[in-house]
Amino acid sequence: MLIEIPDVLTPDELRQCRDLLQQASWQDGRQTAGHIAARAKDNQQLAQDDPLAEQLSSFLLGRLGSVSRFVAAALPLKVLPPRFNRYTGAGSYGPHIDNAIFSVPGTPLRVRGDLSATLFFSDPDEYDGGELMIEGEFGRHSVKLPAGHMVVYPASTIHQVTPVTRGVRLAAFFWIQSLVREGNRRAMLLDLDDTIQAIAAQRPDDHAVVRLTGLYHNLLRDWAVT
């Protein structure tokens, strides 16, 4: 399941993030890739201990908790601190698959990457290329969202970023360990959640809304691993 989440950031927040990223000290992205992924990778990243990256990262982590669509779709248990990348000058990241397990810097914590997320800081008209291509169950999806929007997709997919042939593409990317590991179960819970909201909007006093909400929570109780 691939979920696009609009307006994760307000225009003000977006402007502040972009201002900071423009002054950042970008490094060769190959430094953080495993040796197979490094062959495919040609971009820039902020070092994880870069104070600016840490500041932006903790701001985004706080922000994500209040994005209800993200919480409903990802059912996050643990979220890796977001990292930041920059593609320009025909930079790209060829087809690869993300690591399964990540360490949280400065802690003994480890996170299983169930879901990958990309939050766009550049608008599509600011650069050519730079599509995030995801090879899913139903073929290849090309994702290029407005600044401030985010895509969440299964970390188990092969994906790539096509060459940025004009302009600059700035983004944050991170991984999520979900309370519900199985993607089909997450998709059903999200569908049920959406259905409940749709019924509740039309018939808020219908007892069926209470029963369906109970069903949602009981399924989550059965499937969630904390």
Ligand code: NI
């Ligand atoms: Ni990746």
